[in-house]
Amino acid sequence: MNEFDLIEQYFKPLTQGHDDLKDDAAVLEIPKDHELVVTSDTLNEGVHFFEGETPENIARKSLRVNLSDLAAMGAKPFSYQLNLALNKPDKNWLAAFTKTLLEEQKYYGIFCSGGDTTSIKGGLLSLSITALGIVPKGKALRRSGAKDGDLIIITGPVGDAYLGLCALKNNIDPSKYPKAIERYRLPRPRILEIQGITEYIHAAADISDGFLADLGHICEASSLWSITKLDNFVYSQEMQAALGEGLVKPLEPLGKGDDYELVLAVPPKHAKTVMEHLKAQNCTPMIIGEFTGDQEKQALMENEKKVFAGPDTGWTHF
Amino acid sequence: MNEFDLIEQYFKPLTQGHDDLKDDAAVLEIPKDHELVVTSDTLNEGVHFFEGETPENIARKSLRVNLSDLAAMGAKPFSYQLNLALNKPDKNWLAAFTKTLLEEQKYYGIFCSGGDTTSIKGGLLSLSITALGIVPKGKALRRSGAKDGDLIIITGPVGDAYLGLCALKNNIDPSKYPKAIERYRLPRPRILEIQGITEYIHAAADISDGFLADLGHICEASSLWSITKLDNFVYSQEMQAALGEGLVKPLEPLGKGDDYELVLAVPPKHAKTVMEHLKAQNCTPMIIGEFTGDQEKQALMENEKKVFAGPDTGWTHF
Numbered sequence: 223m224n225e226f227d228l229i230e231q232y233f234k235p236l237t238q239g240h241d242d243l244k245d246d247a248a249v250l251e252i253p254k255d256h257e258l259v260v261t262s263d264t265l266n267e268g269v270h271f272f273e274g275e276t277p278e279n280i281a282r283k284s285l286r287v288n289l290s291d292l293a294a295m296g297a298k299p300f301s302y303q304l305n306l307a308l309n310k311p312d313k314n315w316l317a318a319f320t321k322t323l324l325e326e327q328k329y330y331g332i333f334c335s336g337g338d339t340t341s342i343k344g345g346l347l348s349l350s351i352t353a354l355g356i357v358p359k360g361k362a363l364r365r366s367g368a369k370d371g372d373l374i375i376i377t378g379p380v381g382d383a384y385l386g387l388c389a390l391k392n393n394i395d396p397s398k399y400p401k402a403i404e405r406y407r408l409p410r411p412r413i414l415e416i417q418g419i420t421e422y423i424h425a426a427a428d429i430s431d432g433f434l435a436d437l438g439h440i441c442e443a444s445s446l447w448s449i450t451k452l453d454n455f456v457y458s459q460e461m462q463a464a465l466g467e468g469l470v471k472p473l474e475p476l477g478k479g480d481d482y483e484l485v486l487a488v489p490p491k492h493a494k495t496v497m498e499h500l501k502a503q504n505c506t507p508m509i510i511g512e513f514t515g516d517q518e519k520q521a522l523m524e525n526e527k528k529v530f531a532g533p534d535t536g537w538t539h540f
Numbered sequence: 541m542n543e544f545d546l547i548e549q550y551f552k553p554l555t556q557g558h559d560d561l562k563d564d565a566a567v568l569e570i571p572k573d574h575e576l577v578v579t580s581d582t583l584n585e586g587v588h589f590f591e592g593e594t595p596e597n598i599a600r601k602s603l604r605v606n607l608s609d610l611a612a613m614g615a616k617p618f619s620y621q622l623n624l625a626l627n628k629p630d631k632n633w634l635a636a637f638t639k640t641l642l643e644e645q646k647y648y649g650i651f652c653s654g655g656d657t658t659s660i661k662g663g664l665l666s667l668s669i670t671a672l673g674i675v676p677k678g679k680a681l682r683r684s685g686a687k688d689g690d691l692i693i694i695t696g697p698v699g700d701a702y703l704g705l706c707a708l709k710n711n712i713d714p715s716k717y718p719k720a721i722e723r724y725r726l727p728r729p730r731i732l733e734i735q736g737i738t739e740y741i742h743a744a745a746d747i748s749d750g751f752l753a754d755l756g757h758i759c760e761a762s763s764l765w766s767i768t769k770l771d772n773f774v775y776s777q778e779m780q781a782a783l784g785e786g787l788v789k790p791l792e793p794l795g796k797g798d799d800y801e802l803v804l805a806v807p808p809k810h811a812k813t814v815m816e817h818l819k820a821q822n823c824t825p826m827i828i829g830e831f832t833g834d835q836e837k838q839a840l841m842e843n844e845k846k847v848f849a850g851p852d853t854g855w856t857h858f
Binding site: 244245246247248249250251252257258259260261262263264265266267268269270290291292294295297301303304305306307335336337338340341342343344346348350352353354355357359362364365366426427428439442443 | 562563564565566567568569570575576577578579580581582583584585586587588608609610612613615619621622623624625653654655656658659660661662664666668670671672673675677680682683684744745746757760761
């Protein structure tokens with residue numbers, strides 16, 4: 223089976239009739255009065271997912287981490303480019319991988335506009351997706367948009383993906399932390415949940431590097447500081463158990479990535495609207511602090527006292 | 541040096557001020573009355589370039605193969621996303637790689653709108669670029685646009701990249717085929733040369749899979765056949781020498797990829813305009829046949845006789 227047969231059989235259905243992959247490139251019409259939002263994520267086997275992870279989970283994770291970036295911009299999904307470097311094509315693997323992508327496409331409202339399928343030396347997959355979104359002109363959410371006094375809202379509990387990773391790495395009985403493991407394997411981008419409330423939000427970031435790191439990105443871009451109230455965090459039941467048993471240390475959930483919840487800067491007058499919308503979307507949002515223009519007020523607070531995060535506040539690659 | 545320092549020092553300059561890489565995604569305004577053209581190419585070390593190839597040549601080749609796809613669509617370069625999976629960042633390597641990309645960007649009129657830099661297991665690089673171009677609405681060149689009677693024009697000699705690869709693989713004295721080796725290492729996309737004449741062209745493809753394969757793609761998409769006159773091909777001096785010595789077999793240059801010249805379908809009344817424009821751009825264009833709606837006339841012709849290509853008519857990955 224050569225490259226062209228692969229494209230015809232497995233990848234062409236992903237275009238959902240938008241293009242036939244037979245041109246050198248896709249031609250896309252961006253809706254009037256909209257801007258394009260572009261993001262890329264690369265996932266490598268053995269780094270971003272375990273070696274031998276199922277094609278279904280790889281398909282879902284690789285698309286979803288990109289959708290999460292679009293969500294953080296307040297954008298709607300449009301199309302994506304799929305770049306796949308694999309050692310040897312396995313028909314069953316490709317069939318499962320592309321079948322899952324098609325399911326995801328239909329759920330999230332996005333189609334595949336093209337890509338490249340290549341051979342790589344060594345046995346490990348490398349997969350890059352570039353996702354395109356659209357947003358009405360001038361309405362993209364920027365990290366730089368937060369204002370002094372905005373509330374910090376997160377769309378759901380943090381740290382669960384890290385707990386899932388811990389459980390897998392330490393060979394802990396998977397039945398003990400099933401939801402956390404599922405969260406690590408299958409991020410849930412808040413791309414559909416955020417639609418309809420972006421006008422009430424000043425700034426957003428997805429929690430991919432870790433809550434503290436991603437909050438820090440908003441602060442830095444907006445020239446603000448944050449007051450974070452640890453008492454306001456509600457952790458998942460599994461995380462509460464893991465904290466109780468010492469598998470996860472206090473504060474660690476705030477420093478670990480891969481959660482793909484969103485951290486939002488919301489003016490107090492719109493907080494109720496945003497919270498209620500998110501709850502109606504089956505999120506578990508929390509108001510966990512506020513942004514401040516006064517550097518002196520910057521703090522992690524617990525029981526009205528200042529505490530400090532450890533040095534490990536975010537995931538970096540190197 | 542962590543991921544964020546890497547981005548700040550090496551990748552931020554590539555945005556040329558268009559975006560600061562601090563948001564989750566880039567926001568791009570597509571000029572009014574234009575469509576977006578999107579293409580992706582993945583290059584893997586040891587497959588698309590030799591192991592240990594210089595960062596300068598990797599940078600140039602990876603961007604240029606994408607620009608060649610935009611050229612085939614009649615598009616102008618707009619921006620690109622850079623997805624880099626590397627074992628361990630080396631400062632000298634990254635400095636040389638990004639310096640070269642910036643030079644290329646300025647030459648071709650494109651900027652980096654974002655990307656991802658990740659760690660990969662094993663020592664070999666994998667690099668994906670998704671390039672965005674723009675084209676006035678409805679004016680993209682499609683492979684399906686060729687008409688019965690259109691002339692087949694190529695923008696320059698074919699096979700030189702293959703000759704360069706042969707020379708390198710067979711450890712032939714590099715001074716014997718210096719231009720061919722350079723062509724293999726450094727494709728020259730015809731993206732600037734094609735500007736201004738796209739309105740005279742019915743269809744185009746870049747010769748990345750091999751002349752016969754890429755011509756075949758146009759024929760298939762346009763439901764036409766081709767009459768190709770081998771006598772009309774003028775090979776480079778180095779190719780003529782290699783053919784004479786038997787390093788390259790007759791017809792082989794027509795089946796090998798990586799040349800990144802364009803094959804065009806041009807109505808006879810515009811052939812002179814197209815040829816003269818390309819010559820003025822320092823190309824060596826040739827009219828090497830015509831498209832036909834009559835399957836019976838399909839042929840490779842030599843000295844007015846039909847000949848046939850061997851089975852190896854194009855590069856596929858698997």
